[in-house]
Amino acid sequence: MFRARPEVRPATVEVFVEGSPVLVPEGATAAAAVLLAGLPAIRETPVTGSPRLPLCQMGVCFDCLAEIDGIPNRQACMVTVAPGMRIARQHGAREALR
Numbered sequence: 001m002f003r004a005r006p007e008v009r010p011a012t013v014e015v016f017v018e019g020s021p022v023l024v025p026e027g028a029t030a031a032a033a034v035l036l037a038g039l040p041a042i043r044e045t046p047v048t049g050s051p052r053l054p055l056c057q058m059g060v061c062f063d064c065l066a067e068i069d070g071i072p073n074r075q076a077c078m079v080t081v082a083p084g085m086r087i088a089r090q091h092g093a094r095e096a097l098r
């Protein structure tokens with residue numbers, strides 16, 4: 001469904017989305033990696049369990065909340081990928097970090 005535009009830099013950074021390797025261009029966001037991975041959802045809403053994927057790509061909708069490198073509630077569209085980054089689906093609500 002999603003593909004990188006042809007003028008985008010080559011995909012050279014390997015990250016892991018739900019444990020599967022995905023190559024993304026340097027400077028891409030974790031949300032872009034999620035979309036390139038082709039997942040049906042990266043999180044589910046806490047009340048109804050409705051599936052969500054990154055939407056606005058600019059930190060407004062919060063539909064991209066994910067667990068990134070073991071930290072839940074990260075806005076994937078606000079996080080730049082790094083080699084070896086692990087992005088995982090978030091189920092329902094998470095407790096606030098203290």
Ligand code: FES
Pocket residue numbers: 031053054055056057058059060061062063064065075076077078
């Ligand atoms: S995609 Fe909307 S806040 Fe991240």
